[in-house]
Amino acid sequence: MRTELPIRGRCGTLRGVASDLTPGSVTRVVCHCSDCQLFSHYLDQADLILDAHGGTEICQVSPRAIRFDAGTDRLACVRLTEKGPYRWYATCCRSPVGNSLPGLGVVGLIHPTVEASESRLGPIRARIFGRDAVGDAGSLDASDRIPPRLLLRVLRKLLLRRLRGDHRHSPFHDPRTGRAIARPDDLSPSTRQALDRQRAAWTPDGRRFN
Secondary structure (H helix, E strand, C coil): CCEEEEEECCCCCCEEEEEEECCCCCEEEEECCHHHHHHHHHCCCHHHHCCCCCCEEEEEECHHHEEEEECHHHEEEECCCCCCCEEEEECCCCEEEEEECCCCCCEEEECCCCCCCHHHHCCEEEEECHHHCCCCCCCCCCCCCCCHHHHHHHHHHHHHHHHHCHHHHCCCECCCCCCECCCCECCCHHHHHHHHHHHHHCCHHHCCCC
16 A cells, blocks of 8 residues: 655655555665764754664655655755765754755655654654664664675665656756755764764763654
């Protein structure tokens, strides 16, 4: 059964939907990498985004599936590294939106701006980059990197979407040039260092969920 996944910032200004989704067309993961953690601290939303081990829940969909109905003028992005993904958020409430790269047929939509349930979109396929997990991660079932089975699944989807031209239908990038619709924020070395310190000091004790 095909379903829709609402996209909604905390304040409601940014609204959209990812449509025509099935458990087979999406890939749900939890990423513990340091950059995903840094992004949550950049937004000052770590307590809302991260789980008890510093994981970010991500639902990977085709860019063709995404439509915004309101608030696109509030979309902004940051790149934490020169070749890293564009990390999108809503400037009005600092809600995370998703990760994208021009030319690739995938956007990683981020919890809690999207709420992807197992009953509608299948299970979380893997917890990845567990080497960067925080807290007592001894019992955490996470891979240090991206496990081969998950990588193969993602590559198959990227190839199929490339053949269909899905990468030309991204709401985040110009279809001809691949240029992002908003200029990425530049992080100074001192800002990056400050975010690293926040990440190192963060604990899950104060987490709250809306």
